[in-house]
Amino acid sequence: MEVRCSICGRPETVEKWSEAHERLRQSGGPYVCDACQRRVQRDALQSSRTPRPL
Numbered sequence: 001m002e003v004r005c006s007i008c009g010r011p012e013t014v015e016k017w018s019e020a021h022e023r024l025r026q027s028g029g030p031y032v033c034d035a036c037q038r039r040v041q042r043d044a045l046q047s048s049r050t051p052r053p054l
């Protein structure tokens with residue numbers, strides 16, 4: 001199964017038995033690759049620590 005990362009647009013092959021496919025199925029949302037997922041998590045941590053500029 002070919003999916004495309006909704007953030008960087010990189011196409012990736014996700015096997016039906018893989019952890020990523022299971023995660024995708026459960027979330028039902030758009031696919032986000034590992035690299036972007038890590039970046040999003042890191043950004044979320046940082047934005048919760050530092051006040052957002054208005």
Ligand SMILES: [Zn+2]
Nearest residue numbers: 005008033036
């Ligand atoms: Zn990505």
